[in-house]
Structure formats: C-alpha cells, structure tokens
Amino acid sequence: MHAGLHARLERISTRGRYVVVPMDHGITLGPVKGLVDLESTVDAITRGGADAVLTQKGVAPRVHPNKNGKGYIVHLNGSTVIGPDENDKRMTGSVEEALRSGADAVSFHMNVGSAHEPDQMTQLGELTEKAHRYGVPVLAMNYARGPGIDEHDAESLAHAVRLAEELGADVVKTAYSGDGDSFERVCNATRLPVIIAGGSRGTDRETVEMVRGAMDGGAAGVSMGRSIFQHDDPEAITRAVSAVVHDDADAESALRQAGLGIEA
Numbered sequence: 001m002h003a004g005l006h007a008r009l010e011r012i013s014t015r016g017r018y019v020v021v022p023m024d025h026g027i028t029l030g031p032v033k034g035l036v037d038l039e040s041t042v043d044a045i046t047r048g049g050a051d052a053v054l055t056q057k058g059v060a061p062r063v064h065p066n067k068n069g070k071g072y073i074v075h076l077n078g079s080t081v082i083g084p085d086e087n088d089k090r091m092t093g094s095v096e097e098a099l100r101s102g103a104d105a106v107s108f109h110m111n112v113g114s115a116h117e118p119d120q121m122t123q124l125g126e127l128t129e130k131a132h133r134y135g136v137p138v139l140a141m142n143y144a145r146g147p148g149i150d151e152h153d154a155e156s157l158a159h160a161v162r163l164a165e166e167l168g169a170d171v172v173k174t175a176y177s178g179d180g181d182s183f184e185r186v187c188n189a190t191r192l193p194v195i196i197a198g199g200s201r202g203t204d205r206e207t208v209e210m211v212r213g214a215m216d217g218g219a220a221g222v223s224m225g226r227s228i229f230q231h232d233d234p235e236a237i238t239r240a241v242s243a244v245v246h247d248d249a250d251a252e253s254a255l256r257q258a259g260l261g262i263e264a
C-alpha cells in the first residue's frame with residue numbers, strides 16, 4: 001500500500017478500527033439539530049473520542065479549529081431530501097478540492113440498486129483512481145437503496161460492500177443488517193474494513209447495541225451521524241460508541257462509562 005495512503009488511513013482510525021462521525025447531512029437534511037452550531041458539535045464529538053469527522057468541503061473552515069487534532073474526511077457527492085430524488089447523488093467536489101480543504105480522506109455515497117447506480121459506479125471507479133494518485137483513501141458509503149430493495153437485507157448489503165472493494169475503495173460503510181449473524185455475511189463479502197451507518201436516531205441503548213452487534217459480526221467500526229451529532233450530549237454518546245469499537249466494551253458498560261445508562 002502507498003505510504004501516503006497508509007499514513008492517511010491511520011489519521012482517520014485507531015489500530016484499524018473506525019469511529020467516524022459524518023455531518024455531511026447539511027446538504028441532505030439542511031440545518032438540523034447539531035449542525036447549526038457545527039463548531040461546538042465537532043469539538044464535543046472529537047473530545048469524546050471520534051477518530052475523524054466528515055463534512056462537505058464548504059464547512060471545512062468551521063471544522064479545523066474545533067476538531068482537536070482528529071482526522072478529517074471530505075464528502076464528494078450529495079443530494080437533498082427536498083429534491084426530486086434523494087438517491088440521485090451528484091458530485092459536489094474533487095480530490096484536489098478535498099486536499100485544499102485539509103482532508104485526510106474522501107468519501108462517496110453510492111445507492112446500489114437505484115436508477116442512478118450506473119452513473120455512481122462510474123464515478124466511484126474514477127474517484128478511486130484519482131484519489132490513489134495522490135495517496136488519498138476513499139471511504140465508499142455503499143447503501144442498498146432503490147425500488148423493491150430491502151435496505152437491511154444482508155445479501156443486498158453484501159453485494160453493496162463487495163462492489164466498493166471491486167471499484168477500489170479502501171473502507172466501506174453500509175447500513176446495519178439488524179443482527180450480528182447476518183452482518184457477518186456482509187463483512188465476509190469483502191476484505192475491506194466494513195463500518196456501519198447509524199440511520200435515524202434511536203435510544204442510546206439501541207445505538208450502542210447496534211454497534212455491539214455489528215462489531216460481533218466483524219465490523220471495523222462506525223460512520224454514524226445522526227445518532228451522535230443530534231444527541232443532547234454528543235461527547236457522551238461518542239464515548240459510549242468509542243468504548244464498544246475501540247475497547248470492545250459491552251453495551252451496558254459502554255453506556256455506564258459514558259454516564260448514559262438511565263434512559264429518559
């Protein structure tokens with residue numbers, strides 16, 4: 001592996017495990033809770049033990065002063081929930097722009113099974129070639145999304161993560177299949193580190209139990225956004241998730257260590 005690629009991967013992970021907190025939702029969802037005061041949210045999350053934060057390029061100046069020396073990933077495509085088709089992710093930046101924005105890695109969202117899959121496949125294939133010329137890692141956010149597709153079906157998710165490897169990505173993020181046994185089939189579909197999205201926010205217990213189940217299935221960590229940045233205490237929930245990912249904690253002790261054990 002290119003020395004620069006390896007060094008940059010180490011900046012967004014710890015010993016091969018990942019607690020990445022994506023906040024690229026500023027495009028997808030708009031100025032939602034946690035993203036209005038982005039500066040405070042980034043500070044809290046990185047103090048809580050995240051390895052890296054992830055945003056679109058435009059807010060990079062609001063991230064760097066607050067990320068407490070942690071890694072930074074620039075997301076290169078997006079869509080909105082108010083537009084004609086949320087699955088139609090369009091390019092929003094380039095590898096060069098990401099590097100100018102101080103990125104250690106780039107990410108790209110692909111909806112496998114959607115009408116836009118062919119274009120997104122071409123774009124991801126071109127992106128990995130370009131990024132690797134600069135020694136920049138690519139985090140592929142490969143979801144199984146489209147007409148008639150169960151977004152949590154293990155076989156569809158396994159196909160989506162394998163596609164990321166075939167197209168040259170370095171890390172792949174996908175949805176959790178719901179239990180450790182089925183998610184093991186997803187992780188076994190590729191040699192890439194597989195990390196999970198959080199989806200819309202649930203209870204603290206649901207969040208850490210999801211992470212525990214995914215890690216038991218062979219996951220390498222999380223790229224978890226709303227469950228963390230929309231929490232009333234982003235630092236505490238990050239500590240709980242990090243305890244599961246990095247310290248192999250069980251859900252109960254992770255919640256307790258972070259002072260989150262009592263559900264409201």
Ligand SMILES: CC(=O)[C@@H](O)[C@H](O)C[C@H](N)C(=O)O
Nearest residue numbers: 024025028078079109141197
């Ligand atoms: C808001 C969601 O459904 C998330 O899963 C997004 O699709 C994540 C993605 N990176 C995006 O916001 O584009």
Ligand SMILES: O=CC(=O)COP(=O)(O)O
Nearest residue numbers: 022197198199224225226
């Ligand atoms: O970019 C978004 C993700 O990686 C996952 O976001 P979520 O809010 O955890 O679904």
